[in-house]
Amino acid sequence: MADDDIILSELDDEELVLQMHDDLYDGLKEEIEEGVRILLDRGWAPYDVLTKALVAGMTIVGADFRDGILFVPEVLLAANAMKAGMAILKPLLAETGAPKVGKMVIGTVKGDIHDIGKNLVGMMMEGAGFEVVDLGINNPVEKYIEALEREEADILGMSALLTTTMPYMKVVIDTMKEKGMRDDFIVLVGGAPLNEEFGRAIGADAYCRDAAVAVQTAKDFMARKHNSLA
Amino acid sequence: MSDPLSRLLETRDWLLADGATGTNLFNMGLSSGEAPELWNTDQPENILALYRSAVAAGSDIFLTNSFGANAARLKLHGAEGRVRELNRIAAELGREVADAAGHAVVVAGSMGPTGEIMAPMGALTHEIAVEIFHEQAEGLKEGGADVLWVETISAAEEFRAAAEACQRAGMPWCGTMSFDTAGRTMMGVTSAQMAALVDRLAHPPIAFGANCGVGAADLLRTILGFVAAGPERPVIAKGNAGIPKYHDGHIHYDGTPDLMAEYAVLARDAGATIIGGCCGTMPEHLRAMRNALETRPRGPRPTLDEIAAKIGGFSSASDGTGEEAAGRERRGRRRG
Numbered sequence: 001m002a003d004d005d006i007i008l009s010e011l012d013d014e015e016l017v018l019q020m021h022d023d024l025y026d027g028l029k030e031e032i033e034e035g036v037r038i039l040l041d042r043g044w045a046p047y048d049v050l051t052k053a054l055v056a057g058m059t060i061v062g063a064d065f066r067d068g069i070l071f072v073p074e075v076l077l078a079a080n081a082m083k084a085g086m087a088i089l090k091p092l093l094a095e096t097g098a099p100k101v102g103k104m105v106i107g108t109v110k111g112d113i114h115d116i117g118k119n120l121v122g123m124m125m126e127g128a129g130f131e132v133v134d135l136g137i138n139n140p141v142e143k144y145i146e147a148l149e150r151e152e153a154d155i156l157g158m159s160a161l162l163t164t165t166m167p168y169m170k171v172v173i174d175t176m177k178e179k180g181m182r183d184d185f186i187v188l189v190g191g192a193p194l195n196e197e198f199g200r201a202i203g204a205d206a207y208c209r210d211a212a213v214a215v216q217t218a219k220d221f222m223a224r225k226h227n228s229l230a
Numbered sequence: 231m232s233d234p235l236s237r238l239l240e241t242r243d244w245l246l247a248d249g250a251t252g253t254n255l256f257n258m259g260l261s262s263g264e265a266p267e268l269w270n271t272d273q274p275e276n277i278l279a280l281y282r283s284a285v286a287a288g289s290d291i292f293l294t295n296s297f298g299a300n301a302a303r304l305k306l307h308g309a310e311g312r313v314r315e316l317n318r319i320a321a322e323l324g325r326e327v328a329d330a331a332g333h334a335v336v337v338a339g340s341m342g343p344t345g346e347i348m349a350p351m352g353a354l355t356h357e358i359a360v361e362i363f364h365e366q367a368e369g370l371k372e373g374g375a376d377v378l379w380v381e382t383i384s385a386a387e388e389f390r391a392a393a394e395a396c397q398r399a400g401m402p403w404c405g406t407m408s409f410d411t412a413g414r415t416m417m418g419v420t421s422a423q424m425a426a427l428v429d430r431l432a433h434p435p436i437a438f439g440a441n442c443g444v445g446a447a448d449l450l451r452t453i454l455g456f457v458a459a460g461p462e463r464p465v466i467a468k469g470n471a472g473i474p475k476y477h478d479g480h481i482h483y484d485g486t487p488d489l490m491a492e493y494a495v496l497a498r499d500a501g502a503t504i505i506g507g508c509c510g511t512m513p514e515h516l517r518a519m520r521n522a523l524e525t526r527p528r529g530p531r532p533t534l535d536e537i538a539a540k541i542g543g544f545s546s547a548s549d550g551t552g553e554e555a556a557g558r559e560r561r562g563r564r565r566g
Contacts, residue, residue: 068412068546068548068550070418071411071414071416071417071418072351072384072416072417072418073351073385073417073418074418076347076351076352077350077351080351110262110263111261111262111263112262112263113263113265113298113303113306113307114345115306115345116343116345116347116384116416119347120347137306138263138306162252162262163474163482164256164262165262165263192410193474210411
């Protein structure tokens with residue numbers, strides 16, 4: 001229906017940003033790429049495109065996922081569209097020295113081979129603009145520590161789907177404490193058998209019920225971190 | 231030519247399936263991180279013991295130790311070249327136990343998810359998913375499985391791919407999905423949607439239903455959702471023995487044998503024909519379930535309130551069925 005077609009380049013800035021939020025919601029990758037290019041051509045700073053158009057749009061997606069209106073497939077399509085926009089912005093953000101959203105090291109703990117939840121969190125974190133270093137499955141404590149140091153990460157994400165493997169998260173956190181590096185990182189844990197009480201008991205910063213909560217929690221902690229540095 | 235499961239279903243109005251595979255194997259010393267399927271060749275006596283324990287507890291059907299024996303999962307252990315062998319042996323060991331039982335016991339070849347996310351959201355295409363499942367199906371068939379048993383699936387696309395693989399192998403099958411996210415599967419499928427999906431398949435399963443998820447009460451709500459859809463084929467209920475709880479450094483499932491017995495009776499009254507357990511369900515739970523199904527009379531279909539009163543409440547207020555999808559207001563129409 002030609003009458004219904006929206007021509008992105010004919011929208012003013014405010015309209016275009018709102019339309020991009022809708023297009024992210026619908027997981028329209030090419031439309032997001034086009035929108036990002038238009039805003040850049042209009043002289044927008046790459047960081048503003050990232051935060052006002054993309055991250056703000058993904059926040060709406062995350063809220064509706066949390067509220068049970070959207071489910072994983074829709075969120076993954078939105079994250080894919082977000083990533084396509086991000087691919088255009090990434091080199092420009094580096095050039096302009098824009099603040100980074102954050103970097104996360106993520107992996108399932110030693111003994112745990114169940115990775116779909118971890119993969120979802122990784123994809124959604126990338127969709128929210130984070131850099132994600134995926135260590136895969138079955139990670140011993142040394143591997144987490146080495147990656148955190150090598151990558152100069154902000155966040156450690158650990159996942160476990162088995163009741164037999166979740167206690168290993170405590171081993172990792174205790175080792176970080178012994179090395180005096182626990183407070184340098186935000187530690188988020190997740191996985192089907194976990195709960196908030198468990199997260200507290202092992203000394204994590206937060207338990208994240210699902211991938212949307214993980215993204216929101218990561219953003220909150222990063223904001224606090226930036227505030228405390230400022 | 232009918233298969234052993236269909237024949238059994240003709241003579242009985244309920245069948246007892248088995249309980250947990252993982253929980254039982256961990257109790258036998260499987261270390262976490264190890265692929266349980268490697269025990270088919272490394273510790274076959276433990277797998278035989280697992281199967282025998284289910285049969286001894288009264289299971290009419292037991293699942294083979296092959297849940298993760300597809301190329302996508304075995305690859306994580308560098309064993310992707312052993313799919314055919316590990317599945318064949320899983321079924322052969324099952325055959326040995328079932329044939330020695332002295333009565334009809336069905337060997338169901340377990341096929342779990344690939345663990346990959348399917349296109350267009352993820353990288354796994356339908357064609358490759360069918361190939362992955364088909365390779366596993368052929369191994370189970372070769373080893374003598376009576377039926378294939380696709381379980382713990384979240385995505386409709388993956389369920390369809392598994393159905394096609396069973397068709398390609400020329401095998402009857404059963405299929406269950408895991409409803410663990412506010413009454414839906416992780417990928418958003420409701421019980422009503424699954425019932426509709428099953429009816430549209432070119433090679434429909436003998437029976438379909440739910441396994442795992444969030445505890446016995448949620449699973450029964452899902453069963454009521456299937457039954458409300460007026461299914462043409464038997465419904466399967468395989469719920470967890472309660473919910474895992476963390477106490478002083480160790481974890482246990484809070485479902486007692488008594489609770490699982492209650493769950494089994496409620497599942498039958500709700501309309502399920504094939505009833506079993508999943509994570510945390512041990513032989514003592516199965517014995518209690520069998521005893522309850524044999525001794526307690528059928529009752530009326532339970533309401534949600536009755537289920538909650540007898541075995542505990544639900545993890546979410548709604549399960550996504552019987553309501554209008556709450557959509558977000560859009561600014562304008564997109565080309566489409």
